[in-house]
Amino acid sequence: MTKRIKLTELAEELHIEPKELVKKLKAEGFPVKTTLSSLSEEDAEKVRNLYGKKHEIIVFRKEEIEEKNKEEITPEEPKVESVEPPLEQPKKKKLVLKKKKISEELKVEEKLKLEETISETKEEKPSFIEEPSTEKGDKVSLEVEALKEEKVESFETSIQEVSRFELSQTETPLTEPSQPKTAQPSYEKRVVTEFKPRKERGFKGKEQPVVSPPKEEIVLPEEPKIGEKEDFKKKKKEKDFREEKKKAKKKSAFGKREKERIDEFFIEEEPTTLFEEKLEVELVKPKEKDKKERVSDRPPTLPPKERKIKIFETIQVSELAKMMGVKVSELIKKALQMGMPVTANQSIDADIAAILADEFGYQIERAPIEEEILLQYIPPSPEELKPRPPVITVMGHVDHGKTTLLDAIRKTDVASKEAGGITQHIGAYTVKLEDGRTLTFIDTPGHEAFTSMRARGAQVTDIVILVVAADDGVMEQTKEAIEHAKAAKVPIVVAINKIDKPEANPERVKSQLAELGLIPEEWGGDTLMANISARNKIGINELLELVLLQAEMLELKAAYDRPARGRIIESKLDKGRGPVATVLVQEGTLKEGDIFVAGLTYGRVRAMFDSYGKRVKEVTPSMPVEVLGFEELPQAGDDFIVLDSEEKAKKIAEYRQRKAREAETAKEAKISLEKLFEKLKEGELKELNIVLKADTQGTLEALQASLLKLSTDKVKVNIIRAGIGAISESDVMLASASNAIVIGFNVKPSSQARDLAKKERVDIKFYDVIYQLTDDVKKAMAGLLEPEIVEEIKGLAEVRAIFKIPKVGVVAGCYVKEGVINRNYNVRVIRDGVVVYTGKIASLRRFKEDVKEVAAGYECGVRIEGFNDIKEGDLLETFELKKVSQEL
């Protein structure tokens, strides 16, 4: 491919006005029309000669590369002898080392400026007219002036990597290359810019980092082995260089810091790895203050690299290698040489990738997060919106009748009767009333499904039906359900069930609910309530009417005429059909054949079945449908987004998988007091959600009051649950779904809750002094939290027997269940999840022997300092306190 040179660039190079150049060239008979025209390199060279410009030459000699490395040189990094363009006023000389990979696509501009031809092989070796290289084989010389006569079509010559170079001593006309250059896939060129004494360095690689030449002068020191010298002219004026530098900076993918770091690296490492001629270096050493500037930019003759790789946040090492067309091993080696041990499958961030890519002549372009580009979501305009059916979840205390109610509702479905079929269990189903209105029910009753969906960021429910048995009244899980619905800001319609029972007392239920903030309409509140008997199917239609009324108030709408978006409600691996999932379409219309991404997976809709098991071709908003065609099993709560190409879908899924893996490794609490200020500062958080558990009603109330008082203009303290007793799994789930922290005051989590908190990355804080708790929250909000004292749980023992020993006290016969009990640890006595004492171990024994430590699975006798009120069944938790400086 013949490279062409823009007239504008040529004019710049020749320091004349482009228009003037056009005029002149036209007069000379060159095939140009306007300033936008371009010339072949050959012609450009003629023009240069017209203007008396000629190229200077830098002849690079190969560095003494270890034999091993020589062998390893791949086609991507061929050895090169490089030639510099002419410099106007030769003054001092100075070594300029520059490594540059230039591909076939190397810009004309770059080539023009380089004005070089480089021979790659011995056969192709050109020679200089003057100062022929003393080394044979890998030296190349070239006379650019002579090139105008040469009928060389292209200079697309591959330049081999050199580690050393050689220069002719005097500025001489350049000889014609002995042979025309052949196009090569890429070449690397090095221009020695800086020359410093050899120093100790961390690694020695066959490749050297890029160093730009000085802006004012290029002084070439004597190459020790050959002893040749050549003076070089000034390459460009200072101004030109600055401009170039600015351009390069703009184009650079590196952040300033990276760039400086690399510059420093180059300053420190580059010259020393290449030259041993200390004396020469010192003689030509540029002024200190210029040093960084010089090396941090590309020379004016070498524009910023043109080969770009677009990456999204991170990239796998192997992928980066593939994109650059280099061997993974080569890339890993290079990284290692640079002090960054990486593996092929490791994801590296864009900054690291940029440093590495630069070594191979590539520039990294950091693209916005893939998802943001590809899933760019344009919210529908009001005109696009049409009413959609409500999506309902049934919640309530155990045995209050949720399942019976869902069954009763299902039986009211006229469509089911029409279809003559029974509703399939697909996680959700629709109910069509006689008047044609439809409602969608999430088939899994209970707050667990609701919460775990919410914990994954999925909010599919529009309305919660809270089932309360009229004979039993408000119970623990009724309260929890209310809290969940409130935290999710989902309205509640109450179904007071089992009114057929003689002991039913709906009025009592109403007053209990009113105490919890759900005030019935008839009492002036806004909570819709219906008395029903799910078993006897009394009041079901009335209940559904109320639900529809509530839905009307919510003005539920969605756009129908656009690609579908929804949520995964349920998923299973079907033996015959592969991964199958129920999707609730929330927007748009889902069609057979649609390509989609869902959570970490993707696919194409092969077939769809509605809740009666009937195959359907299209599904509209609020409709649940069973979808076949997933690559892998998605998870309940995952999003489901239709895209226009499978490639996109796959890319997004892969990106998400990578992110998920990274998140897995960098597990940290969703929110913690330590991170609070950071999040507030970043505007990520506006309120601090707290799940508060305490040992007594009195302390709970006191804590609530003092915590609420801490709310400021910037952050609101929001207690989403306040309860008495041990921290439960439900507390953790609520905290997880609501991005809350759990505060236990004198209460501890059950071991299941602790495990769940670990899994869900929920931060549980333990306090036993009120002011410490309020102080911490206050400080966290102000960003003044002291180094955190972290409690490390060491072991758990169960008290199985009590021995009262006169004059000594009470000794607890324990069985160590988890971890170790060490007599130096602190100990906490927990009774029914409540901390009854915290102190020190006075003695630890096994078979009358004093021991230091007892591990899990063994029995031991424990006496606690100053505490004799120990009881059978108590748990002894040992812990250590560690200071961790906070990261705020």
Ligand SMILES: Nc1nc2c(ncn2[C@@H]2O[C@H](COP(=O)(O)OP(=O)(O)OP(=O)(O)O)[C@@H](O)[C@H]2O)c(=O)[nH]1
């Ligand atoms: N008398 C009477 N019994 C009912 C009514 N609704 C449900 N039951 C009974 O209450 C018991 C529990 O009903 P379920 O529907 O299983 O309750 P649930 O809330 O789904 O229970 P879990 O799934 O265990 O949480 C069953 O024996 C039902 O027959 C009702 O309206 N009247």
